[in-house]
Amino acid sequence: xxxxxxxxxxxxxxxxxxxxxxxxxxxxxxxxxxxxxxxxxxxxxxxxxxxxxxxxxxxxxxxxxxxxxxxxxxxxxxxxxxxxxxxxxxxxxxxxxxxxxxxxxxxxxxxxxxxxxxxxxxxxxxxxxxxxxxxxxxxxxxxxxxxxxxxxxxxxxxxxxxxxxxxxxxxxxxxxxxxxxxxxxxxxxxxxxxxxxxxxxxxxxxxxxxxxxxxxxxxxxxxxxxxxxxxxxxxxxxxxxxxxxxxxxxxxxxxxxxxxxxxxxxxxxxxxxxxxxxxxxxxxxxxxxxxxxxxxxxxxxxxxxxxxxxxxxxxxxxxxxxxxxxxxxxxxxxxxxxxxxxxxxxxxxxxxxxxxxxxxxxxxxxxxxxxxxxxxxxxxxxxxxxxxxxxxxxxxxxxxxxxxxxxxxxxxxxxxxxxxxxxxxxxxxxxxxxxxxxxxxxxxx
Numbered sequence: 001x002x003x004x005x006x007x008x009x010x011x012x013x014x015x016x017x018x019x020x021x022x023x024x025x026x027x028x029x030x031x032x033x034x035x036x037x038x039x040x041x042x043x044x045x046x047x048x049x050x051x052x053x054x055x056x057x058x059x060x061x062x063x064x065x066x067x068x069x070x071x072x073x074x075x076x077x078x079x080x081x082x083x084x085x086x087x088x089x090x091x092x093x094x095x096x097x098x099x100x101x102x103x104x105x106x107x108x109x110x111x112x113x114x115x116x117x118x119x120x121x122x123x124x125x126x127x128x129x130x131x132x133x134x135x136x137x138x139x140x141x142x143x144x145x146x147x148x149x150x151x152x153x154x155x156x157x158x159x160x161x162x163x164x165x166x167x168x169x170x171x172x173x174x175x176x177x178x179x180x181x182x183x184x185x186x187x188x189x190x191x192x193x194x195x196x197x198x199x200x201x202x203x204x205x206x207x208x209x210x211x212x213x214x215x216x217x218x219x220x221x222x223x224x225x226x227x228x229x230x231x232x233x234x235x236x237x238x239x240x241x242x243x244x245x246x247x248x249x250x251x252x253x254x255x256x257x258x259x260x261x262x263x264x265x266x267x268x269x270x271x272x273x274x275x276x277x278x279x280x281x282x283x284x285x286x287x288x289x290x291x292x293x294x295x296x297x298x299x300x301x302x303x304x305x306x307x308x309x310x311x312x313x314x315x316x317x318x319x320x321x322x323x324x325x326x327x328x329x330x331x332x333x334x335x336x337x338x339x340x341x342x343x344x345x346x347x348x349x350x351x352x353x354x355x356x357x358x359x360x361x362x363x364x365x366x367x368x369x370x371x372x373x374x375x376x377x378x379x380x381x382x383x384x385x386x387x388x389x390x391x392x393x394x395x396x397x398x399x400x401x402x403x404x405x406x407x408x409x410x411x412x413x414x415x416x417x418x419x420x421x422x423x424x425x426x427x428x429x430x431x432x433x434x435x436x437x438x439x440x441x442x443x444x445x
Contacts, residue, residue, distance in 0.1 A: 012150050019205040020141055021157035023089075026198035027134055028165025029172070029191060030100050034126065035376070036272065037173045038103065039384065040255040044394050045181060046108060046115050054384015056116060060123035061377030065370045067131045072366025073223045075136045083208020084362075085136035085143075090203055096129025097192045104188040108181055133199060135369060139361035140202065142346040143209045149291060152343045156287045159338040163280040165195075167273055173255070174269030223363040226356060230348050233367070235428045240341050241371035242421045243303065243334075248379030253410050256387070260398050261407045262316055262323070271327060278328040279335030286336040290343070299340040300422050306333025307418035314411035333418065341368060344428075383409070 035057070042053035071088065078084040102122035106115055141154050172191060176184050227233055258268040289298045309329030316323035345364050352360060390405030392398060 011147070012145055012154060016144070016206065017154050017157045019201055020144060020154055021161045022201040023133070023137055023199040024158045024162035025165035025168070026195035027130065027137075028162045029168045029195045030096065030126075031130060032166050032169035033172050033188075033191065034100070034103060034123075035380070036169060036254060037176060039380070041104075041176075041184070042119065043387075045184075046106060046119075047394065048112055048115055048119070050384045050387040050392060050394075052112070052116055052384075053119075054381045054387075056119050056123065057384070058377040058381035060120065060127050061373050061380060063124055064127035064131055065373035065377065067128060068135055068366035068369045068373070069224060069363070070366075071131050071135045072139065072362035072364075072369075074362075075139060076223065076360055076362035085140040086203040086208045088136040089133050089140075089199070092129045092132030093196045093199060094129075095132060096126060096199075097196050099123070099126025099129055100192045101185070101188050102126075104181070104185045131369075135362060135365050137202060138342060138365040138369075140206075140209070141342070142349050142361040142365070146350065148343070148347060148350075151346045152287050152290060152295075152339065155342040155346070156283050156339045158342075159335060160280050160283055162338065163276045163283075163335065166276040167280075170269040170273045170276065173272075177255070177265065177268055223360055224367070226352060226358070227348075227360055227363045227367060230352055232344075232429045233348055233364075235424060236341065236344055236348070237367050237371040239371075239421045239425045239428075240337070240368055241375040242417050242424060243306075243337055244372045244375030245379050245417050248376035249383060249410060249413050253383050253406060256392070256406055257410050260403050261410070262320065264320075267320075271323070274324050275327045275331035275334070278331035279338070282332040283335050283339060286339055290340065295340050295344050295347075296425065296428055299336055299344075300425055302333040302336035302340075303418045303422045303425070306330050306337075307415045307422075309333060310411055310414040310418065312411075314407060316407075330414070379413075382413075 038057060039050070039053055042048045042056075043050045075084055075088050078087065080087050099122055103119070103126060106118045106122065108115075110118070138158075141158060142151065144154055145151060172187065176187060179187070254272050255268050258271055259265045286298060286302065306329065309326045309332075312326035312329070313323055315326070345368050346361075349361050349364050352358065386405065386409050390402045392402055392406075
């Protein structure tokens, strides 16, 4: 185990940052394999109407978002000898693994109603396990140090591993495309085993941080009132929702875009992989930029860049090179957002502590995740509805109007999401950047 000394301006070692950040790769691999592949799998393998598949994914994602505040508050109030966050991360592993494998074990020969019910149950189990791990994990990251820039480092590393997991999921989507159900099921068992092993690294190698004295006196309703009363908290959550509402389109529609718009099914993994890779390699630049220009200005610039990138994907008919450049710009923007959203949240946690003496990492994380997950859920539902609206028919040649509809939704909707995010975030108060908290009594990780 790696123990940190008691230091208000603690510098994290590379080993500590890595042990914290590594589980993000496992979480992202599982999450995005479901998010990016199941809409196509459910439509073309299980033969469930796309609108129903989209609604099922959206419903499960909404449950995922709704359960976040409960888990966040409960983990804030945990008093286990193993810390507030570690037991939750351990308990999540069997639940998340079981749900993930069940998703790909749905009986193909059953009626649409039975397949839909089986799908919903499996998705709910998976997303419950995901929440049990992801909310306490991010909350634990906000406890690693009270140094704002060191937290940017930690969350930057976490986002790098998150994006690497995203990259891995694209590779698995590419492998799974065209495979039989049994082949996908066998692959899912291997994916789950590897991902869960990775997810165990934080509770396995980092010591838990003792709960603050105010933990036992916390109250669920009071937790969230105090969080939402912080200046800028609602704006932060709204921006993260808007940005993910737009960018969430990429996941569900990427396989359809590759198959029917550019007619290159062999690139079904390469397109989102470009997006993910650019998100990873630009994170050190965003971390440094935030130090020079502040988190707010850096994130706003990135959102403008993302809007331009997604809008540029509409010009994919000109050249595939243009498409890859466009996706690279959009991916870089989301790489910035993934780091800045959590780093800004950690500053708000410090500000609340300086006012009340209570740290509510779990509550803040839950609300931030609520914005992210509801945005993706709505994007998924809209993607399924859009496919039905433009006349998509599984395993058939699509009409020009259908292809044009997929292309427009893929390009325009995310671009609008980023632009609206810029407008909303403009009102975020500058005073929330890098607020120094009171000295913590003990720092362990």
